[in-house]
Every structure is written in structure tokens, then in C-alpha cells.
Amino acid sequence: MKISPEQQIITSWQLNVKPWVAAIAKGEIESRVLVTNTAIVDAINACKPKTLLDVGCGEGWLVRALAANGIDALGVDVIPAFIEIASKHGLGRFREMSYEQTSFTALQEAFDLVVCNFSLLGENSVHHLFQHIPSLLNPKGRLVVQTLHPIAGCGAAAYKDGWREGSWAGFNSDFCAPAPWYFRTLETWKALFAHNGFTIVNTIEPRALDSCQPLSIIFDAELI
Template structure:
């Protein structure tokens, strides 16, 4: 595990995030060094999938890996439909909550070795999880090792035209803060550019209730050059 991944893991295990998941309530934010706050929608994450979530679930095919599954609403919905799905998250509280919903989940980073690497049909990066690791291109390159050659990635974009990487902290707005870790925010245009640079092509773009999404498929050159048995 790299130093960056270790810092991120420690941050998301901090009490403000754990407490929010246990109660299912915020407030919870990501705080940038200059004091800017990004609200995290803990209540929505802990509820049943909404219309925007359903638009994602309807596009999932085959086996599904939910990266940064949080409290597990998406992977639980897939499991309830009899779909083969696994959630991964670096927060033990998130994994425990997902398991209580009857879904399979592991406490693991996407940059760690994963079950069935190279054979997942769909990988999900929802609720801002394109920010994991603070480097969208590196994350997407990693997913070339995780997803099958014919698989795809469904990623939620920031609802504004942004492309930034900075250090943030989990903050409960009442004085509780985690340790700093790198995070990224990318809008539709930025994610499409990062995807192209990482060997992915935009297959579909859509927006529901103000939440924009992209479906990514491997470029033909990346598909043929991806190493390892499938």
C-alpha cells in the first residue's frame, strides 16, 4: 500500500465519517485547505436508491464491483435482484452496514489486490468516487486491470465544469476532522479527457436529477494491450 493510499484509508476511518455512517445522518463535509466545504449526502447514501441511482443500476451488466460502496445501497439493490455484486470500501463501518443490508462487501482499497481481477463486467464509481486517490487517470488505469476487456465503468461526474486535485479532510461541521488526504473532483469534460488518456472511450452520457454520469468502455487499442489472462 502506498503512502497516499494509507493516508486516505486513515482519513476515511476517522470518527466523523464513521459516526455519520452509524447514525445515517450528517452533516458531513470534505474541507479543503482554504476552508471551502463540499457537503456529503450521507442521508441519501443511507436511503434506498433514487431515480438517478436506478439509471445506473439499469445499465449494470454481468458481475458488478461497486468501488467505494459506502453504506451499500447500490450493491444491496443489485443483490436483492439476484445479481452478482461486490462492494469494496476502506471504511469498516461502511462494509459492516453493507453486510447488514444482505450484500457482499470487503474492506479493501481499489488499489489493493481484488477478487476476480480482470473479470468484472461493470465497475461503479458513484457519489464522487472518481476522486479516490486524487488522480482520476491513475484510478482509470488501475481499472483496466480490474474490468474485463469487454467490461465497462460507470462513473458519476461533478455537476459543475471542474478538474481539480487537492488535499481535503472529512469534517462534521462541529469541530470533528479527519486527517488530510488527496481527492479529486472532475466534471463531464474533464472526466472524458482523463478517460481518453487512460485508454477508455465514452460510450454513453446522461443526467438524472442534476447528477451527470458517463459510461466508459476500453478503447480498442487498450483492449488489445491489456495484459494478463481473463
């Protein structure tokens, strides 16, 4: 039986919890340590939220960083091991939940800001999540997304939407079974926000310190 790309993403993360947590703890992902972690925290703080939902929170570093600054932050992730590890630190709140389950009906609370930090890898799961995010936001709520920059991340492949093979290039040998990911052009990203009731109010392109190459793109969008 063929496993769908969406399920392959989940399976990959289930297999790579330990090496990922170790890599984060040791600061092995240089682009995050030097640029993109600070970029997402700064983008969120600029919105001045009192409450926040981190979708695809992983081991919970972002929730903890924001909770330490006084933000009431909740992280959700489909991987039970990530939620177990995140909950042990004592900062922020965490719940096991898939993107398909993430909704106001399930959480029974709304937030000033929803953030997705390098966590939107799928196709249908992302569309489903975007449809439900408006119900999770307070009036004038914000959606902040950091993802791989479409132009810088396209590589030699054609610049069009579609599934791409995953890779752990640049990571240590403990990682295995890289997850596929769904590539979106810049225009497709913009349309995804617009079709779900958001207007992008700010676009940030964090860049490598030693070059002009963007390491990511951050969309800061407001619910219309």
C-alpha cells in the same frame, strides 16, 4: 508530520461512519433520495450487467439494491467499519480494500461493470484505480461513474483542476472533519477515461426536481 489530502479523506470517513450510516438510513440526504440514487441504479440497469464491482461502496446500499435485482455484486471499501456494517445485511458480497489494492491480482475475478458512485474524491488514488479497472472488466465491460457535476460544483473558485476544502454543509452536526476533495474539469474527466482505454458512450446529468440545476454527472463508458 503533514498528512496528505488522500489520507485526510480516509481519516474523515473513519470518523464519520456512524453519522453517515444514520443519515442514509433516515434518508437525510434529499438529493440522493429524490434523484441521484435512482439515477445511478437506472444507469447500471440499462447496461444489463450480470456481475458488478462497486468501488468505494460505503455502507453498501447500492450493492444491496442491485443484488436484490439479481446482479452478482461485490462492494469494496477501505473503511473496515463500512464493510462490517454492509456485510450484516445478507445481500451482496463485500471486501475491505483500498483503491491502490483494487486489481484483478487481488480480486481474482472480472466483472461486466465497475461502478464508482460519488466515491472518487482523490487525485493519485483515482489515477491508480483507473489504470487497474480495465483488467477488472470482461470484454466490452462498462465503467459507470457518478460524481459532482464539474460546472455546478465549481462554485466561486476558478474552473481548474486542484484540491478543494471539504464541507459538511447541509448535513447534521454529528459530522466532523470534512474531507478535502480533488476537483476535475469536464475535459479532465473525459481525458481520464480516454487515457485508460475507455470511450464515453453516454453522459447523464441528473437534475433537481424544482430547477434546471444538475445535481451530478454520470459517465457511462465502455472499454475499447
